Each structure stands twice: as structure tokens, then as C-alpha cells.
Amino acid sequence: MSIILSPGNYFGKEQQVSENASFRLNITAYQPDVQIREHYHENAYLSLLISGSYEERSKKTESGVVPGEVLFRPAGYSHANHFQAVGGKCLNIEFKPGGLQELELDHLLPRTAAIYKTGTFDYLYRLLYAFVQDPGSSLPEEHIINWLCEYTNDKMPERLPWLPKAKQILENEFDTHHTIQSLAARVFVHPVYLARAFKEREGITPGEYQLKMRVRKAMTLLFTTTLPVTDIAFTAGFSDASHLVKCFRLFYRATPHKFRTLLKS
Numbered sequence: 175m176s177i178i179l180s181p182g183n184y185f186g187k188e189q190q191v192s193e194n195a196s197f198r199l200n201i202t203a204y205q206p207d208v209q210i211r212e213h214y215h216e217n218a219y220l221s222l223l224i225s226g227s228y229e230e231r232s233k234k235t236e237s238g239v240v241p242g243e244v245l246f247r248p249a250g251y252s253h254a255n256h257f258q259a260v261g262g263k264c265l266n267i268e269f270k271p272g273g274l275q276e277l278e279l280d281h282l283l284p285r286t287a288a289i290y291k292t293g294t295f296d297y298l299y300r301l302l303y304a305f306v307q308d309p310g311s312s313l314p315e316e317h318i319i320n321w322l323c324e325y326t327n328d329k330m331p332e333r334l335p336w337l338p339k340a341k342q343i344l345e346n347e348f349d350t351h352h353t354i355q356s357l358a359a360r361v362f363v364h365p366v367y368l369a370r371a372f373k374e375r376e377g378i379t380p381g382e383y384q385l386k387m388r389v390r391k392a393m394t395l396l397f398t399t400t401l402p403v404t405d406i407a408f409t410a411g412f413s414d415a416s417h418l419v420k421c422f423r424l425f426y427r428a429t430p431h432k433f434r435t436l437l438k439s
Contacts, residue, residue: 176252177213184266185210185255192305196273197318199265199305204228206261212254214247218283219268220321221245222298226262228255232287242292242299251287265302267318277355277365282322297321316369316381319354323370334371336361341376344384348391348411354380389425392418396434403430 179185182193186202193199204210204226222244230237230245232253239245247253249271274280293299301317340361344352357380358365372380391410395401401409407418422430 175212177211179213179215181215181217181268181270183215185213186264189263190305192314194273194315196270196277196279197315198268198270199301199314200268201306202264202266204257204262204264206257206259208255208257208261210255210257212252214250214252215268216249217268217270218249219247219266220298221247221267222265222302224263224265224302226257226260228257228262230255230289237289239289240292244290244295244298246284246288246290248283248285248287253287265305267298267301279319279322279366282366295321316354316379319365319369320373320379323366323373334375336363336368337371337375340368340372340380341383344380345387348388348409351411352380352384385421386425388412389418389421392422392430393426393433396430397437403434406430 182198184200184202186204186208189201189203191198191200201224223239223241225241227241228239230239230253232251269280269283271280274283297317297320301314301321304317305314340357343357343360352360354365354369358368361368363371369379372383376383378386388411392406392412395406395409399406403418404415407413407415410418412418412421419429419431422428422433426433428436
């Protein structure tokens, strides 16, 4: 008989966690040579194997899982696991039914269990990096929605009258972090529709666009003011100076301080 795991519960030791009304993320570590008996979870979830390896057994299949691979397990999917000699570590992304229904995302979840080879979904690896770097960031939520977008194939219309307003919000409101849900509510479209259309038309996600606008604002302030880098960071919407420095270096291959020194020379 399968063990039932209630929402938020996993075998193994939880090392890091973050959640909101729609999703729960955690990183869980497993000891070497652990046998996990047959069980199922009340909520559907994704599990990305970060390190180690294990065997996944269900009534119909038995598969080896290696680092980088992603498993989707629907709610009530019964399975057992055996972690190998080195143990393992997983990123789990749990879908909360109530939050998904409120956002009208619940119908997008796959209905059957599946294993995806390493590299299949870019957004999930970006999510892993963002979550490890900053557990409190709302950016992982964007990557989850972008993963859900992979299952929708609706053709985008030629005209998107809401897109200029969405871009204007991201370009001008530096003191607010806009999630896909909050942005979609402002322009009166579905969040998944917004995420797909924005990426298709602009080539980057709304979160990446917002970051680009903040770095651009910081660049403008470096040219036009003598504000300290810390003040520039807060004015441009960054949480602190170190966050600005890291993002600025990604765009311009230099720190704000080095760039300002270059301007003065």
C-alpha cells in the first residue's frame, strides 16, 4: 500500500524552500543507498535531479535517473525510488491546485508522468540557478510559467494592443518588482498568454526585460549624476549594490565603479 505524502512533504532532508500561493520550491538531499518505498504526493510536481542518481519504479516502468533530468509526477502517481551509492539532491517544484485554478493554469499541467532528458527545458535550469542564488526572488515563478507555456501551441495574433502598456510599466516603475501575474492583471490578459506573447515578440521574458530596463536606468544615472553606486542601485530598483554590480557586469563586462572611472578618465 502506498504512503500518502501531504502537500509540502518529501522524503529526504529539506535544505532550502520558497513558496507562494501557486508553487512551492525546495531542494531536498538524500542519503546514499536510500530505499524509498512506494508512495505518492497529493499535489503534482516537477523534480530536477541536481546530483547523484536513482532508480524510479512504478507499476508500469522502471527507469534510471541521472543528473539534469526532470521528472513530472501528476497528483496521485504512485512510485518508489532507490538512491545509489552517492545519494542525491533534487529541486522539487510543487503545484498548488488552489493557486493554479485562480490563475487558470491548472489545465496546462500534463496528465501523465514523464521523464525529460537533460536540457529539454531551458527555463527549469534558469529557475534552478535563480533559486539557488536568491531563494526569495520571484523570478523562479516566471520560469515555472514559461515551462507551462511549452504545452500551449496557440498562434499569437498579429496585433497585441496590450504589449506597449506592459513594456511601459516595466520601463518606468523601477521601485516595483512585477511578476507575470501582476503584470498580466494590469494589462488584462492571461499570465500564460502574456508570457508566451512577450517572449515571442521581444525575444526575452518580462523578467529579463525588467532587469534590462533597470540596468539601463543605472547606466543613465552613471552618466548624468554623481550619486554613489548604492544610491544608484536603489533608484534603479535593485535590492542592493551587489545585485546591481552582478547584473551590470553581465550586460557591460564591467562594474559600475569601473565604468564610472572610465568616464572620468
